Amino acid sequence: MQTRALAGLSRRAVDGARRAQSTAAAAKPFVAKKYKNATPTPFPTKFHPTFSANNAQPVLPVGLTFNPPPAAPSPYDTPGLFLPADEQAKRAVVTPALDGPLPPALTTPAPKGYHLGEADVAEIRRLRAADPVKNSRTALAAQFKCSPFFIGMVAPASEERKDEMAKRLSAIQQSWGPLRRKARLQRQKRRELVARDD
Incomplete structure (x- = not known):
């Protein structure tokens, strides 16, 4: 029927009509087929509704659970509650042995004098x-x-000296611009948050 409709057209018109039909066919949405008896894959897949890894529901035992990462066991990483009742293991956690010397200090401590x-x-x-x-x-x-x-x-300092210093500070703060005033307020808030230690 399509051949009869295209019989009276030129070659260029026929090619354009066929190209339009192929484009329309390609524009149709792809619908995946649903299989009732799907063969399970050797590992859970993300796209299968039954064997999907996203549907996994682990069953945890009742009580306190310690699930360490897949690494070699170490008494320094394991909580003391899960260590065996052995004095050597717990003593190793409390006082770890140092393999080498400590790194140098970042700052040299000032000598204290009691003179x-x-x-x-x-x-x-x-x-x-x-x-x-x-x-x-x-x-x-x-x-x-x-x-x-x-x-x-x-x-x-005496109370008179403190009052004098407070007046000098307030006079200096009067000359601050909006940016400096905002920066000082933010610094004060950060100090308060650090002091809270939440």
């Missing part, structure tokens, strides 16, 4: 109370060869 006595502490407090601007924690620490933390611990 200051009661007279030195009294002199630090006197200088700090006499002129807190000149005798700051950094200046006194360099003078007495100790840390600024120790100076702040034995001779804290």
